[in-house]
Amino acid sequence: MLSVKDLSVRFPTDDGMVAALNGMDLQLHRGETVGLVGESGSGKSVTSQAIMGLFKESKAEISGEISFEGTDLLALDEDRMRAFRGKKIGMIFQDPLSAMHPFYTVGSQIGEAYRVHNKVSRKAAKQVAIDMLGRVGIPDPKNRANSYPHEFSGGMRQRAMIAMALVCEPELLIADEPTTALDVTVQAQILDLISGLQAETNSAVIFVTHDLGVVAQLCQRVVVMYGGQCVEQASVRQIFTSPSHPYTRGLMASMPHLTGEDDRLTPIPGSPPALLDLPPGCIFADRCDVAALVPGNRCQTERPQLLSTSEHAARCHAHEMGLLPATIKAKA
Amino acid sequence: MNTPLLEVSELRKHFPIKGAFGRTAGAVKAVDSVSFTLQRGTTLGLVGESGCGKSTTGKVLMRLLDPTSGSIKLDGQEISSFKGKELNAFRRRVQMVFQNPASSLNPRMSIGAAIASPMVEQGIRPPGGVTARVHDLMDRVGLRPEHANRFPHEFSGGQRQRIGIARALALDPDVVICDEPVSALDVSVQAQVVNLLKDIQRDTGISYIFIAHDLAVVKHMADEVAVMYLGKIMEQGPNKRIFADPRHPYTRALLSAVPSVDLDAALTERIRLGGDLPSPSNPPSGCVFRTRCPAHALLPATQQSRCASEVPAGEVACHFPAAPLAVPAARG
Numbered sequence: 001m002l003s004v005k006d007l008s009v010r011f012p013t014d015d016g017m018v019a020a021l022n023g024m025d026l027q028l029h030r031g032e033t034v035g036l037v038g039e040s041g042s043g044k045s046v047t048s049q050a051i052m053g054l055f056k057e058s059k060a061e062i063s064g065e066i067s068f069e070g071t072d073l074l075a076l077d078e079d080r081m082r083a084f085r086g087k088k089i090g091m092i093f094q095d096p097l098s099a100m101h102p103f104y105t106v107g108s109q110i111g112e113a114y115r116v117h118n119k120v121s122r123k124a125a126k127q128v129a130i131d132m133l134g135r136v137g138i139p140d141p142k143n144r145a146n147s148y149p150h151e152f153s154g155g156m157r158q159r160a161m162i163a164m165a166l167v168c169e170p171e172l173l174i175a176d177e178p179t180t181a182l183d184v185t186v187q188a189q190i191l192d193l194i195s196g197l198q199a200e201t202n203s204a205v206i207f208v209t210h211d212l213g214v215v216a217q218l219c220q221r222v223v224v225m226y227g228g229q230c231v232e233q234a235s236v237r238q239i240f241t242s243p244s245h246p247y248t249r250g251l252m253a254s255m256p257h258l259t260g261e262d263d264r265l266t267p268i269p270g271s272p273p274a275l276l277d278l279p280p281g282c283i284f285a286d287r288c289d290v291a292a293l294v295p296g297n298r299c300q301t302e303r304p305q306l307l308s309t310s311e312h313a314a315r316c317h318a319h320e321m322g323l324l325p326a327t328i329k330a331k332a
Numbered sequence: 333m334n335t336p337l338l339e340v341s342e343l344r345k346h347f348p349i350k351g352a353f354g355r356t357a358g359a360v361k362a363v364d365s366v367s368f369t370l371q372r373g374t375t376l377g378l379v380g381e382s383g384c385g386k387s388t389t390g391k392v393l394m395r396l397l398d399p400t401s402g403s404i405k406l407d408g409q410e411i412s413s414f415k416g417k418e419l420n421a422f423r424r425r426v427q428m429v430f431q432n433p434a435s436s437l438n439p440r441m442s443i444g445a446a447i448a449s450p451m452v453e454q455g456i457r458p459p460g461g462v463t464a465r466v467h468d469l470m471d472r473v474g475l476r477p478e479h480a481n482r483f484p485h486e487f488s489g490g491q492r493q494r495i496g497i498a499r500a501l502a503l504d505p506d507v508v509i510c511d512e513p514v515s516a517l518d519v520s521v522q523a524q525v526v527n528l529l530k531d532i533q534r535d536t537g538i539s540y541i542f543i544a545h546d547l548a549v550v551k552h553m554a555d556e557v558a559v560m561y562l563g564k565i566m567e568q569g570p571n572k573r574i575f576a577d578p579r580h581p582y583t584r585a586l587l588s589a590v591p592s593v594d595l596d597a598a599l600t601e602r603i604r605l606g607g608d609l610p611s612p613s614n615p616p617s618g619c620v621f622r623t624r625c626p627a628h629a630l631l632p633a634t635q636q637s638r639c640a641s642e643v644p645a646g647e648v649a650c651h652f653p654a655a656p657l658a659v660p661a662a663r664g
Contacts, residue, residue, distance in 0.1 A: 155608060156608070184589040186381075187591075188589040211591065216594075217592070251519060254520045255519055256546075257593070258592065259594065267522075267523035269524075271491075
């Protein structure tokens, strides 16, 4: 349904070109939920914004391919992209307060999203908005549709945001850290809501997050990102039982758990790469504990490839050569 | 038993709400009757969702805010009424690490000067001189002493948090209040800082008040845990007991809301809280949690009236901790 191939996005800055994405690959099937996981600066949000075509009028240099149901999204001009945005692909942002217009009521903003793609009267659009607010679990939607964004709590605002993204019943929903700003108990409500609505509409979801716990709960497949690349992709079960990229393993070892006794965390040494000046070899090599096992400085000189044909793929020389130590100690 | 290092009882912090003509129209009860003790060399974790009063508690302990009522004893000495010189001397013993290292460091001050500033401010000349002490501290937190002349923007988020920790340690305090010290950091870096804080405690016997919303991090840091909701402590006890056998319905709901990475452990107990946090200026009578409590709805009317009229107290602040919880409402 959606296929992203070798996507690169570079932004010109005063200090030089920032390579935000360096050959990103992503495949998505209808009705599937894929988690896009990574730390800040790993390119998760840039990937989702590129799919939405949000860089069309910017100075960013984009290469590669994004095809959605056979249409090459990168080749579309802004006008034709607009027909896709909202209608076929919906997006939920992290901070609904800055994503919504403070001067318009929630109901009219949701109605507007509907009217852009459907020829209906304002009145009819408002009714659609009220129905949608009801579906996302806002009590008394008829009256709440007349409220302004600031009159909603954080969780309700995120519900309204979801209503806005889903009002045209898009085939693909991109959720960019939709629960990061929320408290856990509210996050749990929103996750339930998203998976419930997805089961109802059978749309595909790209869920961008830095939280592996959220991924385990919501997604079928995971794409782990680091330094603007997909470093590992696998089913949720595979990623948690046999992570095959040293970065994925490091991420899991550094995560505090609610269960188990092991109270010493194992951090990944160093910090994420500067995207201004990326090494020629593996981007993770300087923080990697298995790079030393690979002969001939290969990790420092040659960029590993992602064999995306297989179900479970990792962009790692050591993995490819079978040099990766057996799986990390399983945590209780 | 020894005198605890810090003993807080019946601490209250109410912020007045100004009505017409300067009259007081009410109060936001940010912290309402909070009591706990902190033993030397241990860590107390204060957890709760946003708006529960955990940060205000930290600020009152630091005397950045004056308590409305209640007592704070450091080594048996009442400090809540300290002023001027006494307060200054007290601040030598209690220091703070803030959430956002970018905004808590002066961008125009070299990090060496920032770390030295508490000593300069207090007029303390350590043996061997201030510079040597700064280098010691930087070494202690894993920064390279030769970087003392650099400025905050030259450091990554994790390194900046190390600078904040070095500054807090400069005066050899007895207690460091850490207000969400790792929540702005990526997981791999977060683990580095958590380990650093634990190592410092092991080596120096320092005590921490560790304020966080992330339960998993608190589980790794704290010896004792206090769970806050709407300005009150709902449950407190030893770390092991709280996480293995949570008794208060709120603690149970909070723990079950954390998305688990354990794929097979799912579906044991999923408690969903409905609705949003009530306003702290007009909290529910009796038990403040009763309006969202999953056990409350199932209680017979006589018991419900007790929840509404009587404020629960004790380690588990609940009248009926053994009551069954309501099954979560249907999805969607």
